[in-house]
Structure formats: structure tokens, C-alpha cells
Amino acid sequence: MTDDAATVFADAKAYTDEPRLHAAMAHLRAHDPVPRVDHGPYRPFFAITKHADIMDVERDNNLWLSEPRPVLTTAAADDVARAQLESGAGLRTLIHMDDPHHRKVRAIGADWFRPKALRDLQTRVDELAKRYVDRMRDIGPECDFVEEVAVGFPLYVILSLLGLPEEDFPRMHQLTQELFGADDVEYRRGATLEERMATLLDFFAYFNELTASRRAHPTEDLASAIANGLIDGEPLSDVDTASYYVIVASAGHDTTKDAISGGLRALIENPGELERLRREPELMGTAVEEMIRWTTPVKEFMRTAAEDTSVRGVPIAKGESVYLAYTSGNRDEEVFDDPDTFDVGRFPNKHLSFGYGVHFCLGAALARMEMRSFFAELIPRLDSIELAGTPELAATVFVGGLKHLPIRYSLR
Template sequence: MTAPTTTEAARTVADPTAYADEKRLHAALTQLRSTAPVSRVEAPGYNPFWAVTKHADIMAVERANDLFTNSPRPVLMTAREEEMQAAVAIKTLIHMDDPEHKKMRAVAMDWFRPKTLKAMKQRIDELAKVHVDRLRDAGGECDFVQVVSTTFPLFVIMSLLGIPESDLPRMLQLTQELVGAQDPELQRTTGIDEQMNALLDMFAYFTDITAQRRANPTDDMASTIANATVDGQPLDDIATVSYYALIATAGHDTTSSTIAGGMRALIDHPDERRRLTDDLGLMPAATEEMIRWVTPVKAFMRTATEDTVLGGTPISAGDSLLLSYVSGNRDEDVFSDPFRFDVSRGNNKHVAFGYGVHFCLGAALARMEISSFFSELLPRLKSVELAGEPELIATTFVGGLKHLPIRYTLD
């Protein structure tokens, strides 16, 4: 097979199907890191942008948050999708820049501080045991994604928000439709209008939650958001439901993808699984390696506010840049043997959570969930193997495995 041209390789980052084909994706990204680390991309249906594939360049952009802003294009979408989203007036933390971003981030910050997360650990450990028991009760063969990894983190985030467990099927449907909007199996329909309706349905759900918490505040994150004020003024309805939508989707799908991808990595690398099982003290390092390996958030976008140079490439004011986290986390200049899964990898400078002022608000919670689940699973897992072909979500934003058929023995 001949290597793709630089233009073809650059267009790969805008192709959802490429993220469901890791061999193809990484071949293109490896080529870009080597020959054109800041590449101009002109893909059909998209407004032009620069693909940034080197770790150092990604970090340079993340550090210069005044020079490279989230607004107006924080996520890669088609030109038509960008128009429709603007019409709906969505504005979450990922759409904001300072000082607005800093003020809005503070609304839920206390829920992700160490003291609060420490209080949550017992509940997370309980949910981890429930889901390992669910795996045991499945009878030795199941789709790990459907049985475990989609529901465990969703139960955790619903506990934080104070949403009743009876609403889990509805929340699962809404989050999967949003994150899977580019995947033929998960999307509501192939029409853009119907995909936007999935977002509007989530907004309607959280509008009801907002009204309930304003009328009868409770001790949960939903009440904190519903009754928050910024600069002495209450959040308007769009800002409130946008906040919920971000917490629900980001708090669920990224962790779900990492747990599923981590499980596959442990199956594909049995020696590493044995190392971790024999020494659970490696779990912090293994957790970081799973996050790097999966990189559930594939990319974010930034826009240059003035003319500048990045990696030797001139960038004009108004140009958009795609920060390819999945490429940065395989950068040969930063990671020794980057395509090796190593549960003891030290000094793991992955960019899966971003960096700087936009560093993931829920990073510590995600780490706790991943660690809790595998700390419960591995001592009880006697054997495990694939029972079919794993399948990845087609996406350009957030995603991972949508099917992981496994066969196993479990205490």
C-alpha cells in the first residue's frame, strides 16, 4: 500500500470513518507529524482549517489562550452544522473564552474538588462493584460496552447531578445520539435536522430539571447549576441547560470510551494485564496510560486572533486550527515507543484532558472512575479474550468503542 499524499493524510482528520479504523488513522497522523505537522485542510463540506499534529505545537496553542480562542469554532463540524448550532444559540464552557469562561467554570468547580470527590469515592466504588457483578451475571460472554462501560460512568454522573436512576435509559439514549451523531448505527437519523433534534430533546429534559431545582433546591450539582449566579445575575435558560448538557455528555462518554478501550488494551496485551493484576499499585500509571491510549476526545478547535507562526507555518488572524489530541498522544518526540501499551509508563505527558485554562473540569473524577472499576475487576478476572471483532464509533470529536464482544471467567 502506498502512503497517502500529504493532502490526503490531512483530510483524514475530517473523516469520521477514519476514527473507526485506527490503522488508517494513525498511518495518516504519523505521516503528518513527520512531514507536515501543521497542515492546511480543505475537506468537502467543511470550512478550511489547519491540522496541528505535534505535541509541542498543541501545547503551544493551549498555553496561548488569548492568541488562540475557543470561540467561534470549538469543535470540528461541517459548515452546515456550524450554522445550525449557531442558530440554536448553544454556549457551553467549550464555546467560551476568558473572562466569561473562568466565571462559568467556577459555577460547578466545587463539585470536582478533592474534598467532594473523596466523599464520592464510596459511591463510585459501590457502582464499580455493581457493574463487575453485572459482568459476572452476564454468564461469561457479553458486549462489554453495552453491559458495563456505557452505564457505569453514566450512573456516576447522574449521582452527581441528582438525576433519578429510573431516567438512565433516557439519558443513555440522548448522550449516545449526541456523541454518535456521525455514526450510522448510533445517530438518530442521517439528516442534520434530526441530529439537532436530539440536542433539543436533551435541552427539553434539562429545562424540566432546572424548573424543578429552582422550585425545590436539593443538595446536588443540578441545584447548584439551576440556581447559580454570575456577576450577580442568574444564568439564563440556554446557559443553564447548556451547562447540564456538557456535564452529562462529557462526564459520561469520555469515561465510557476509556474504560472500554482500556479493557480492550488489557485483552490485547495480556502481559500488561498480568503485571497490573499482580501489582495494583500500578493503577495510577495504568489509568493515565489507558487515557493516553484511547484519547476519547479526539480534537478541539481554536481560532487565531492575530497573525502568528506555529511550527514554522504562518497562521493568519481568523484561521481555525484543529488540535489533534489523538496524534499528540502518539508523538515519537514525547513518548518512548508511543505505540506500546505500558501500564507502568512514567512521566506520561498526554494531552487527552487538554491543557491550561481549558483543562478538563472532570479529569480527577474520570481518573477515579477508571481506577475504581479496574481495581474491582482485575482481582476477580480469571481469564478474558475477544469473542468477536471490536467496533469503533465513527466520529471526529468524542468516541471510542461501540462494541467489544468478550468471553471471560470471573469470580
């Protein structure tokens, strides 16, 4: 049973079957919290299922390195990515980097996500939240909430922050779906590795043009800050610049879309909690944290041991990799009371959805702001809401959530 349970980490379809997924993870936490997973087409790894162990790995970024295997990809994709980077090409985002280079690159965009910058952005986010709730009202009484509402709101926020033209937003959405949806037949561009890599090449072609434009004619936006960022007095490499854009433009909206849509589904399926939040709007902050824990849009990151070590008594040799199972850590019974209960007043809520340590999500505060604004606008205007069909989850081993959420509602 333990061997069968451990295969969920290497099975994209497992994330579309929540009862199976959470039962398997609960079994592993209780009986084999650091299983070795050897399940093709992936190279072997150790899954870290306990909250405390995940935090310990995240804390020690000298022992546990992001390079050369920051996320779970197939052995073939690992080899291609490594060859591309060795040749000066390929994707190298913040999640691929280790300190001290990581810290220097992160600093280029950090000011755009600090409290002062976000306070300046609050009015715009509130305006966009109202626009998308109004849109929801106008297209009602039924809609696919993911496709018609949840995608557009955070996409508009982050791409506006970057300074991209609105006519390019659909293209960015499609490329993001293809990038994170490579394991989902509805989202992926093709079945072969070459077809999937073409998505990344399209991203790079777009952002290389953007870099040239912003270096020639800087503007007051995040794209200009990235294009003209300096490391030790030198411009970012072309790879690092394009990769910076890719992670901000894709993860900067797609993960928030997953949390918003999954959060709404949780409220629909737990009407008592929806009514509680309606009666006690001061719970919005804790409700948003619970939605983020509940959905866990980023399922995992990988780390590689820089020297021989162990986790919970399990020996892990230098060069071997661990899989940080955030979805499992966010349901750890030793940390969360009744972890399988959705509780809008949950406090404390030490979820791991934004990571921990030096790689803590750069855009976490923005995501929280967007979610608070959206639900603060939506919930007082809702007269009724229910599912109008079966929710559909994306197949993934990295980032994902709902791809369809059909709802029926009455909205003022």
C-alpha cells in the first residue's frame, strides 16, 4: 500500500482525484513520511510529506540546492534543460537559482512587491475586482467561473504591472496554460517534448523583443526594472532576463487564479462557511489564507542534497533529490486541527503554499491582496450560488487547480 501511495507524486492524474490523493498522502505521513519514489518517466526522488521536514529543508539552502533539479520533470526533460543551460540557453528563473546569485536577481523585482508599492496598487486592484464581479453579474446566471472570471482578474493585474499591452494578454494566458498544463491533454501544446519546448521558445521570443524595447525606451513599469536590472554592475544575461519575465507573467497570475477558483468552490461546497464569512467580513484575512492552504496551487518544488545527509532518519546521498510535497504538508495533522475541514476562521494557519525561507514567493502579498479584494467585492453581492456541473481539475505534477468550475448564481 505504501508503494502504491507514493506513486501519486509522479502521477499527474492523481491531482484530478482528490480523495485518492489526500488518502495516499495521509497514509504516507503516518507510515512512511519520506518514501523513495522510483516511477518513470521521472528519475528517483524522496518525497518529503511532513510539514516540519519541508520547513527544515527550506531553511537550509546551503545543504539543499535548487539546482540542477528545481521541479519535477521527466528524465528526458531534465537532460534537455541541463544541456540548454550549459549552452547558455534554456529557462533559469528564480526558482532555479541558489544564493548568492538568487538573492541578487530577486532584489531586481523585489521593490515592486513591497508594502508601499502594493498600497499604491490597492485602488487599481479594487477597481479590477469590481470590474470582474460586474462581468460575472452581466454574463449570469450561469458561467464557467475559471474561464470567464478567475483567469482574467489576476492576469490583468500582473500584466498591467509588467506594462504589457492589453491585446497581448490572451497570448500570455495561452502560453501559461501550455507551460503549466504540459501534463493535461486539454492544455498542452503537444504530446512530444519538442512540442512542449516550443512553448518556452515562444515565451522567450516575445520577451526578448520586450527586453530590447525597454532597454531602448525605459518606462515606469516592472518590465523596465527587469530589462535594466544590474548584477554586480552588469546587465542580466538574456536567459535570466527572459526567464524573469516568464516566472512573473505566468506564475504571477495562474497560481492566484487557482486559489480564487478553488476558494470559491470551497465556499460553495461549505455553505455554512460562506454564510459565516458573509456575517463576519472581518474574517476575510483568515478566509483567504484558508483558501490558499486548501488549494495549494504550487504542488511541489525539488531540492538536491549538496552532501550526504538524512531526513527523519532516511539516508539521502549527495546528489539525490527530494520532492517537497506542499499539498501533503498543508494537511499535516500535527500542524493543523481537522486539516480536511475548510475553516474560514482557521488561526494560526502556517500553510506552506508560498514556500518558506529564501525562496518564499515574491508575489505572496500581491496574491493575498487580489484575493481579499475579489471576495470582499463578491460575497456581499451574492444572493445565491451553487454548482451547475462537475468541477474539473487539471492534471499536473507542478502547478495547477481547477480548469472548469460551472456555477449558477444570483448576483446584485
